[in-house]
Amino acid sequence: MRRQINTTSPFTLKVIAAVKRIPRGKIATYGQIAALAGKPHAARGVAWILHACAESHGLPWQRVLNSKGGISFPKNTEGFREQARLLRAEGIELDRGLKTLFADLAVYQWRPAGRRAAAAKRLTPTIFR
DNA sequence: CCTATGACAGACA
């Protein structure tokens, strides 16, 4: 049973908007989305929002990976398989790691341009590796 | 108000 949340809070709306902007074939990290939403340290909040709102809002949730470019679902779960399938369908190559599958951030990470993104970069210089 | 939890991130040993 998927928990529901109030999707009207400003942070939630910004997260949803940021995730929607990730282009097909590109990926972002939780920290990156949090920074673009104005809260550089809210990665856990981003994960929570995706968990609750991905389907109901038609978000490209599969394009959000952890800081190492890895799939954050535990292996052998339905979510894990689905995410890997969706990413590969967009042409993203996944490398097998010990615990999960990884996409190469240097190749696939979404690097948004513009003032908003630049501000986010200043807040968290580490969002791009 | 408090504690617990989560598809996290960063720092450090």
Added chain:
DNA sequence: GTGTCTGCCATAG
């Protein structure tokens, strides 16, 4: 490289 600890934010009870 791995394992552990701490900080972060939103939500549930």
